[in-house]
Amino acid sequence: MGFSELKLHPERVFDSDPTRRRVGMELYGHVAGLPLVCPHGHVDPRLFADKEITLGSPADLFIIPDHYVFRMLYSQGISLEDLGVPRTDGGEVETDHRRIWQRFADHFYLFRGTPTGLWLNDELHTLFGISKKLTSETAQEVYDEIEEKLARPEFRPRALYESFNIEVLCTTDSATDDLSSHKRIRASGWKGDIRPTFRPDAVVQLLTPGWQENLNKLGELVGEELTGFKSFLLALERRREDFKALGATATDHGCPSPYTEKLSDTEVEAIFQRALGGQAGEQDTVRFTAHMLLEMARMSIEDGLVMQLHPGSFRNHNRWVYDRFGADKGCDIPEATEYTKNLRPLLERYGNEKRLTLVLFTLDETAYSRELAPLAGHYPALRIGPPWWFFDSVNGMERYFDMVVETAGIYNTAGFNDDTRAFPSIPARHDVWRRSSCNWLAGLVVRGMLDTADAIEMAHSMAYGLAKEAYRL
Amino acid sequence: MGFSELKLHPERVFDSDPTRRRVGMELYGHVAGLPLVCPHGHVDPRLFADKEITLGSPADLFIIPDHYVFRMLYSQGISLEDLGVPRTDGGEVETDHRRIWQRFADHFYLFRGTPTGLWLNDELHTLFGISKKLTSETAQEVYDEIEEKLARPEFRPRALYESFNIEVLCTTDSATDDLSSHKRIRASGWKGDIRPTFRPDAVVQLLTPGWQENLNKLGELVGEELTGFKSFLLALERRREDFKALGATATDHGCPSPYTEKLSDTEVEAIFQRALGGQAGEQDTVRFTAHMLLEMARMSIEDGLVMQLHPGSFRNHNRWVYDRFGADKGCDIPEATEYTKNLRPLLERYGNEKRLTLVLFTLDETAYSRELAPLAGHYPALRIGPPWWFFDSVNGMERYFDMVVETAGIYNTAGFNDDTRAFPSIPARHDVWRRSSCNWLAGLVVRGMLDTADAIEMAHSMAYGLAKEAYRL
Amino acid sequence: MGFSELKLHPERVFDSDPTRRRVGMELYGHVAGLPLVCPHGHVDPRLFADKEITLGSPADLFIIPDHYVFRMLYSQGISLEDLGVPRTDGGEVETDHRRIWQRFADHFYLFRGTPTGLWLNDELHTLFGISKKLTSETAQEVYDEIEEKLARPEFRPRALYESFNIEVLCTTDSATDDLSSHKRIRASGWKGDIRPTFRPDAVVQLLTPGWQENLNKLGELVGEELTGFKSFLLALERRREDFKALGATATDHGCPSPYTEKLSDTEVEAIFQRALGGQAGEQDTVRFTAHMLLEMARMSIEDGLVMQLHPGSFRNHNRWVYDRFGADKGCDIPEATEYTKNLRPLLERYGNEKRLTLVLFTLDETAYSRELAPLAGHYPALRIGPPWWFFDSVNGMERYFDMVVETAGIYNTAGFNDDTRAFPSIPARHDVWRRSSCNWLAGLVVRGMLDTADAIEMAHSMAYGLAKEAYRL
Secondary structure: OOOOEOOOOOOOOOOOOHHHHHHHHHHHHHHOOOOEEEOOOOOOOHHHHOOOOOOOOHHHHHOOOOHHHHHHHHHOOOOOHHHOOOOOOOOOOOOOHHHHHHHHHHOHHHHOOOHHHHHHHHHHHHHOOOOEOOOOOOHHHHHHHHHHHHOOHHHOHHHHHHHOOEEEEEOOEEOOOOOHHHHHHHHHOOOOOEEOOEEOHHHHOOOOOOHHHHHHHHHHHHOOOOOOHHHHHHHHHHHHHHHHHOOOOEEEEEEOOOOOOOOOHHHHHHHHHHHHOOOOOHHHHHHHHHHHHHHHHHHHHHHOOEEEEEEOEEOOOOHHHHHHHOOOOOOOEEOOOOOOOOOHHHHHHHOOOOOOOEEEOOOOOHHHHHHHHHHHOOOOOEEEOOOOHHHOOHHHHHHHHHHHHHHHOHHHEOOOOOOOOOHHHHHHHHHHHHHHHHHHHHHHHHOOOOOHHHHHHHHHHHHHHHHHHHOOO | OOOOEOOOOOOOOOOOOHHHHHHHHHHHHHHOOOOEEEOOOOOOOHHHHOOOOOOOOHHHHHOOOOHHHHHHHHHOOOOOHHHOOOOOOOOOOOOOHHHHHHHHHHOHHHHOOOHHHHHHHHHHHHHOOOOEOOOOOOHHHHHHHHHHHHOOHHHOHHHHHHHOOEEEEEOOEEOOOOOHHHHHHHHHOOOOOEEOOEEOHHHHOOOOOOHHHHHHHHHHHHOOOOOOHHHHHHHHHHHHHHHHHOOOOEEEEEEOOOOOOOOOHHHHHHHHHHHHOOOOOHHHHHHHHHHHHHHHHHHHHHHOOEEEEEEOEEOOOOHHHHHHHOOOOOOOEEOOOOOOOOOHHHHHHHOOOOOOOEEEOOOOOHHHHHHHHHHHOOOOOEEEOOOOHHHOOHHHHHHHHHHHHHHHOHHHEOOOOOOOOOHHHHHHHHHHHHHHHHHHHHHHHHOOOOOHHHHHHHHHHHHHHHHHHHOOO | OOOOEOOOOOOOOOOOOHHHHHHHHHHHHHHOOOOEEEOOOOOOOHHHHOOOOOOOOHHHHHOOOOHHHHHHHHHOOOOOHHHOOOOOOOOOOOOOHHHHHHHHHHOHHHHOOOHHHHHHHHHHHHHOOOOEOOOOOOHHHHHHHHHHHHOOHHHOHHHHHHHOOEEEEEOOEEOOOOOHHHHHHHHHOOOOOEEOOEEOHHHHOOOOOOHHHHHHHHHHHHOOOOOOHHHHHHHHHHHHHHHHHOOOOEEEEEEOOOOOOOOOHHHHHHHHHHHHOOOOOHHHHHHHHHHHHHHHHHHHHHHOOEEEEEEOEEOOOOHHHHHHHOOOOOOOEEOOOOOOOOOHHHHHHHOOOOOOOEEEOOOOOHHHHHHHHHHHOOOOOEEEOOOOHHHOOHHHHHHHHHHHHHHHOHHHEOOOOOOOOOHHHHHHHHHHHHHHHHHHHHHHHHOOOOOHHHHHHHHHHHHHHHHHHHOOO
């Protein structure tokens, strides 16, 4: 089957039942062409800082930086070195991008039935015009075609941003980022709407490797020495203003659990001082993070930045891979995550605040119906974020709709996030969401539980409006 | 779309596949008209104590007392005061029911895709003959129509009970209730079958606000001073007899977790004495409740009352709302709930007892396939209650059938409970259950895993027989 | 309906949608006739040790040894004595197999909608040619037919093995088993491929009743006195060699949780000595088991045996039944099971080892998408085993496919295990898997997310290739 055709089914993702499919496609017709709102993701803003920047080779684009892709190959015994993933010690890795591509193509069958497979085929076909399935045999020919396209001006990031019909794209930026790329984008006069998002994890989580350096950098950026907790809070507040000045409307917080706790001024200062002295322990970092979530919610009420919480990932679970290749190498593994008790101290203080929007994400799908939907279906401050990471998939979306909406409705959700560092995958990801949500709505329509007029409004909100509104874009 | 038509699809809830729908509708035809058995709910028995009682205004009926409804509006920033929900301090709230209704109608779109939306539309159309969708524009006109109907004799509770074709309706009553409404119903000669259910939480859970007063009241009702644990048990036993004398066949127990533990006589007496002295702690109340579940199971074996367990709700999670408006205001949030270990002390003693029926409920759907179905598929004393609260919904039922039946069969389940305080929603709720169960059975039939003759018997059991049998009605 | 016809729908299990069913049946046509690979199960090897052995009476075959069957009857109040289940004290139980069969038939309706019901009807119809539904009325007639068939030579186990088209069947054998049945099978010259699997739980779990006797027996088998941990390890290594010599390719480990921990030599020796002195405590057994999982992984890397982990069952939950009837009586109840943290010590050491294959099972379906798929989608050493026990069912498989494949792909799974002690149910169980997997693949095809060529390859892998490969058969 090496040379069989790569086709995208025009009605892909929709249910097989003809009535449901017809209704779903009709709904999809209303939203397929809407601009893309991208309120949360990890695209590097440098891609847009300079109009001459290109996307590199096919391996640069599809494999080397994308942990969704190389973790699957790694799980089947292919070394990360052979895929060109850079080592932290600068040790040798494969540099022949054609050989990397060949290995990827040899194992492309691994992605059958996965969302990564769906996106990759969509990108290959829609973006690069590839018409043969990627296999061992077609690998080099496909490489040629992509390489040729990538050299064209219309494949530069700014051009793609425009042809993708992106309305706004938010990046995720460390609290210590100087935002120089964002400044250059703004200064360039280009009309693309790229905005930073304030992510302070590396200064908030006290045991982060390099925490003291991060703190120093934060101090430099605000022109203060951060010798006490008060000055630390002020520095964060000032940096949030810097981010807002460049268009930011949101913050983002990754943490092992959504545990929140109000510490006394004395306690929090004592922990901060221990951290400054290099003496903070495991318990200190847990409680400090818990307290900082309260501080961040307070700041959000004051400055209007939407707050996002991404808890429940055991980062760098595979120490051997982490030591050799660093973070974000496909070895973050989810854990059971408790929200009802953990978030209560925050919600007691700020849950009834209409000025706060706190968007909750989860990698523990059991929380959807048990905790998140009941919480968001009651507290004015809460919204449920879209299915995250492993669950940014057709089944992940179906489970999300099935488990969230009956309790919270769609209007307590936050629309879609592509949450990707793979810039060219953005249209494919939004398209899967739009198809899935229209298919789900069509299910309600054909089962007589929703009328078509309401379904059209809902499809529009899910594809576009909810994200804009939740993120104040 | 303000004035578009409100229609109920006659085949609503059924799958879109024509074969499955046809089979499902055929099964539904066998059960749609069966009388309603309502073994567990929260309808106020006062509604039936006097034949002249009416249901109040449309806002009284649909909004003010129904936390399913106002919590959704609250989640989107509408204050409970503006919805007429009474404050505990007697502070001012909206008293103009037409304005409350308008706010509800303005936000009725929030219920799209929710079971509350399904029930409300069913009630509006089937019960009140409303033929326009409820929107900002139609709000007052719909109010007029409902108000006019509610003034008619056929809309009084007893008349509705009869026209709803209810066979039996069990209320939920505190152990300290004097059951005067139930006595008046019996004395009135009305033929409706309204029965109390014995719910002793407020005397069993030692840290309940007002526990001492509750205990005093319990003592008064049995004419004893409850100065020791033995007298407390005797009082409960006597009250159970009072409930039985008025038709009760069941007890109900709400508790944070299904933890059970056998305490020694000394321990339990010591805790009880601490409670009497106002000195009971958090741990005391946990262990006392755990022990009391064993006592209640013992009593059930002795007096034949079916025992229900409703664990896993974090009550009054939103302290601000609780302080201002009291309990049952839509801010009870589920928690992960463990049954396998927690119930073992009870099951070791009484799980093999055929005389005991213990109906288990859950707000943690992960327990269905992992714990509840294996437990009920083995222990003679156990039955699994229907999907509860947030899961009394089309998807909630589908998940329940999918996760429970393969292991436990349907004959270890307890049929349906409407579990509602919204009396006029009862037919709509039973109807969703009957449609969902027939649709699920139809799925088995069309996939060749069940024959039609068996499916018809099962549909009948699920709609009617299982509830009657499990609750000994 | 007593005498209605027992039919097996030729397209059973497949979705009702005609397009999906057509595609599914086409895929099924490619795999329905493939030989059965049975890499994990509990069939007694004595069945094949002698060509004259027969399967006993219909009650011997279908009821008395099958806890899937009698636990359901027990849950509805039928005593195990009345079903002929032997008591540990040798007390009287029903010996009239026709009366046992009648009780089974009287309650056969309990299995409606369950996988056991599907398998039993498949066995009755396909294997025994029964054409009437089993009911109270047909019970004795059906008994006659089965009894008559069981007396025929073609119903002896070896003959059935051949007519079932089994390619290889692995049993599960204690580390202290002398493997005499396996030796007799090999010596007999019969060409059936029956292999042992090394299961050392009864010597590894220190609080197992009879642990010291088990240890003594292990010592005898290797001709050593096991007075220290080192000699214990060596004994296990030698026994693994004995198993390999008789064809074993795998080990199996049942444990309450997948907790792993590296103990120091001193610690582990101290625990082992406490166990020898009869002084090991609960904590000792937990840590010793945790350490032994590491040792077993190490041995697997050295000797190439595939390692299986079956955690999360609370064994013998019903003490009364256990005391009266012993283990494996349908009262093992699952518990929540954590893998991400618990397996980390093992994965840190061996997770990147391509020589290791560790097949993970679960009774906690929440782990599929949250932990198991992300783990297996990253670590080279891991595979996810098929849906286990209660989840060896149509819905169990659908949930498994839906929750596992998008993250891990199918190539990080281990195909199918029938995992049964009911030998004649093997073809029915594989058939449900093959139908379910083809139906699931058909769903992807008709939704345009997979092409037919890929689906055919995947169907073949799922039915046959993945199990062979994962288990190195």
